[in-house]
Amino acid sequence: MAEVMGRAAPNRRSFLKGGAGLLAMTIMPSGLIVGQAWSQMPQATKPETFATLVQMSRDTYPHAMIEDKYYAVAVDILDQAARASEGDLAMLEDGVAKLNDAARTKHDKDYAAVVSDDDRAAILKAMESDPFFQKIRSNLVVGLYNQKELWPMFGYEGASADKGGYIERGFDDIDWL
Amino acid sequence: MPAPYDLNDDSVAVIVGSGAGGGTLGTQLALKGIDTVILEAGSRHETEDFINDEWDSFGQLAWKDKRTTSGDWQVAKDFPNLPAWIVKAVGGSTTHWAGASLRIQEHEFKTLTNYGAIEGANLLDWPIDLKEMEPWYAMAEDRMGVTRTNGIPGLPGNNNFKVLEAGAKKIGYKEVHTGRMAINSEPRDDRASCLQIGFCFQGCKSGAKWSTLVSEIPKGEETGRLEVRPDSQVLRIEHDASGKVTGVVYADKDGKEHVQKARIVAVAGNSIESPRLLLNSQSSMFPDGLANSSGQVGRNYMRHTTGSVYATFDKPVHMYRGTTMAGIVQDEARHDTSRGFAGGYEFETLSLGLPFMAAFLDPGKWGRDFSSAMDEYRNMAGLWIVGEDMPREKNRITLSDSDKDAFGMPVANVNFDDHPNDTAMRNHAYQQGSAIYDAVGAVRTIHTPPYPSTHNLGTNRMSEKPEDGVVNRFGQTHDIPNLFVSDGSQFTTGAAENPTLTIVALALRQADHIAGRMASGEL
Numbered sequence A: 001m002a003e004v005m006g007r008a009a010p011n012r013r014s015f016l017k018g019g020a021g022l023l024a025m026t027i028m029p030s031g032l033i034v035g036q037a038w039s040q041m042p043q044a045t046k047p048e049t050f051a052t053l054v055q056m057s058r059d060t061y062p063h064a065m066i067e068d069k070y071y072a073v074a075v076d077i078l079d080q081a082a083r084a085s086e087g088d089l090a091m092l093e094d095g096v097a098k099l100n101d102a103a104r105t106k107h108d109k110d111y112a113a114v115v116s117d118d119d120r121a122a123i124l125k126a127m128e129s130d131p132f133f134q135k136i137r138s139n140l141v142v143g144l145y146n147q148k149e150l151w152p153m154f155g156y157e158g159a160s161a162d163k164g165g166y167i168e169r170g171f172d173d174i175d176w177l
Numbered sequence B: 001m002p003a004p005y006d007l008n009d010d011s012v013a014v015i016v017g018s019g020a021g022g023g024t025l026g027t028q029l030a031l032k033g034i035d036t037v038i039l040e041a042g043s044r045h046e047t048e049d050f051i052n053d054e055w056d057s058f059g060q061l062a063w064k065d066k067r068t069t070s071g072d073w074q075v076a077k078d079f080p081n082l083p084a085w086i087v088k089a090v091g092g093s094t095t096h097w098a099g100a101s102l103r104i105q106e107h108e109f110k111t112l113t114n115y116g117a118i119e120g121a122n123l124l125d126w127p128i129d130l131k132e133m134e135p136w137y138a139m140a141e142d143r144m145g146v147t148r149t150n151g152i153p154g155l156p157g158n159n160n161f162k163v164l165e166a167g168a169k170k171i172g173y174k175e176v177h178t179g180r181m182a183i184n185s186e187p188r189d190d191r192a193s194c195l196q197i198g199f200c201f202q203g204c205k206s207g208a209k210w211s212t213l214v215s216e217i218p219k220g221e222e223t224g225r226l227e228v229r230p231d232s233q234v235l236r237i238e239h240d241a242s243g244k245v246t247g248v249v250y251a252d253k254d255g256k257e258h259v260q261k262a263r264i265v266a267v268a269g270n271s272i273e274s275p276r277l278l279l280n281s282q283s284s285m286f287p288d289g290l291a292n293s294s295g296q297v298g299r300n301y302m303r304h305t306t307g308s309v310y311a312t313f314d315k316p317v318h319m320y321r322g323t324t325m326a327g328i329v330q331d332e333a334r335h336d337t338s339r340g341f342a343g344g345y346e347f348e349t350l351s352l353g354l355p356f357m358a359a360f361l362d363p364g365k366w367g368r369d370f371s372s373a374m375d376e377y378r379n380m381a382g383l384w385i386v387g388e389d390m391p392r393e394k395n396r397i398t399l400s401d402s403d404k405d406a407f408g409m410p411v412a413n414v415n416f417d418d419h420p421n422d423t424a425m426r427n428h429a430y431q432q433g434s435a436i437y438d439a440v441g442a443v444r445t446i447h448t449p450p451y452p453s454t455h456n457l458g459t460n461r462m463s464e465k466p467e468d469g470v471v472n473r474f475g476q477t478h479d480i481p482n483l484f485v486s487d488g489s490q491f492t493t494g495a496a497e498n499p500t501l502t503i504v505a506l507a508l509r510q511a512d513h514i515a516g517r518m519a520s521g522e523l
Helices: A010-016 A047-060 A068-084 A086-107 A117-126 A131-143 A148-154 B020-031 B054-061 B074-078 B111-115 B130-144 B159-170 B212-222 B270-280 B354-360 B368-375 B420-438 B500-519
Strands: A003-005 A024-027 A033-035 B013-016 B036-039 B068-070 B226-229 B233-239 B245-251 B257-261 B264-267 B305-312 B345-349 B380-387 B396-404 B410-415 B444-448 B483-485
Touching (some): A047 A086, A047 A117, A068 A086, A068 A131, B013 B020, B013 B245, B020 B212, B020 B226, B054 B354, B159 B345, B159 B380, B159 B420, B212 B226, B233 B270, B245 B264, B270 B410, B380 B420, B420 B444
Parallel strands (some): B013 B264, B068 B410, B264 B483
Antiparallel strands (some): B233 B245, B245 B257, B345 B380
């Protein structure tokens, strides 16, 4: 695997949102570029599978302002469960295989290498009744949106009793009505 | 005899559940000198234990014991094992509630008379009326410290309310204010005033919100005649050969079963567990369950016509700052069939934090359409619709054929089909809700389907005649003189108002009635 420093292909911009400067990347055999940090996380799923699940998660609940690492934290919940359950692991691996099959049939590429966001969303739409898709989706509802580090990005301020509530912190400060 | 009580003490009043009904009844009986045991399935979490985090709090307080669902209601599709969001803890759902304390209206006590018979609905007049309830409502409002009563000022309006108010007034609504709330707007009854924390649903950490946990039970315990026994899940009610109840079987936190003897038993486990308990108490003498000669135990389950409207704007609202139910629009709570349905509904502000918004804004929805709404979270305002839904005989709690709980007892199944009146009302409310927000520049409005039910009513309803319901005008079961129902399952119909004030008023009145009957030797 070649190590590549610096810019990735234009639609892989999201992989670079990890912060200032350049991220070390790894190019997988399929051409998928993965953040080096994850490719070295202990995983039940294959590194390419994990990376594909991250992309799939982003496509399920796309937020340009959220870096891949947050989606990866959510996927890791499923990966951890898969470490203890062959059935769970099979569902993830088989699910990604099916995803890639669908992508190759339509676009001659693996899922994560399909360039257009809308094309990838269409592939997911076609399998939205699939238990595999529903597992990925429902995992994100809590696995993604319950990460406290994300909350400020949405303007949610979290716990408030420890700060004396909002009575002196803008509970009625709306000024545009 | 002071608390705690011996299992074999058959002189005690035993109450199942410590919420608005059970907690208030138990306290009031104790204040009247009657030895009382409240058996509460959940644990005791005090104010300092509450958590300002939606999922963690849900883990701490919510009733998560298995239930199943059926019927065409959307909750069965979106949340098949969570038909209701209620509490398993001392204080019951009064720890979780938003504090809205509204009286049922005069016409709503007599829906069969006022709406007429509606096909597919099991309407019935309550055996009581507003006039009879007025002194009890007044007592409850004073007890709970309801704003806009007893000289208590209304709470200040937060951002979410201001958006609602501006939009509502713009489209011509007149009855718009910050509500009649059982939340202190100034210190009262040894409780602090509201800090606008915004986690009302997760247990009030300032103590400003009334609950039986902080406001009733301590007063009862102080008399020495109230014992609240937590982690005690009642499984069955026992009776003797004459058909009188004699005690209850309950499981402690280790799962060990005990029998607490009782002089009277009052069931107040909320509207899913209360009928379930009566049904699970079947015997050879009562093969259809206790107090079920009418066949109405478990039937007529109502959950209010609910739904939400969330609106996004192009400027910040921060709706989560401050009280969850920060205000109300009451104009639509009238009976006016020119709108296409019987009965009415209230608009009340509502807010969810980011985590619960993801789960409930549009269950199952995904993709850019959904995530783009979530991106606008800081610019969102929201309201909840509370409307009168129709009682139906087939909307009912039954015992599951297949699923049993940890103690081997059949779990509850909640079956519900929307009545056309419910659907027409909800659609009208969605439209009007959008109109409110459009009037002040909403970019987008979202019609959120009903959440797991937080208002659960009607499953042991009051009736004049024994063949029409389960309990009489005092919540005493028609069939068994020393068996009572004390929670919202007593409601004959649901009205358009949040139920807690009425549950508390009924409990205060019931305590009076029970005490009188005990004094005369009847009980």
